Amino acid sequence: MTEQTKRQLIKALAYGKTNDEIKECMEITDDDINSVTAEEIEAEKAYYREMGYLQ
Template identity: 45%
Template sequence: MNEQTRRECIKALAYGRSRDEVCAVMDVPMEALNDITEKEIIQQRNYLKKMGYMP
């Protein structure tokens, strides 16, 4: 998985999508998503809230 795909997966997870759904839509293996930490997801969620993209 390249860096752009990784960032998009983190963003999708931050928006609350399930890992199964992200795998299917982004066409990435579950093993690749398992490398994404909860800390990365929380940081992205906080950023999206700060920027006004999430309530």
């Protein structure tokens, strides 16, 4: 998985997309999704809240 793909994966998880939705459109595996830590997702959510994209 490239760094760009990982960033997009973290973004999708931060926006609350399901694993099935992500796998379908990004063509990645469960192992790829499971490689992302909760801390990475929370940091991304905090960033998007700060920018006004999430509430």
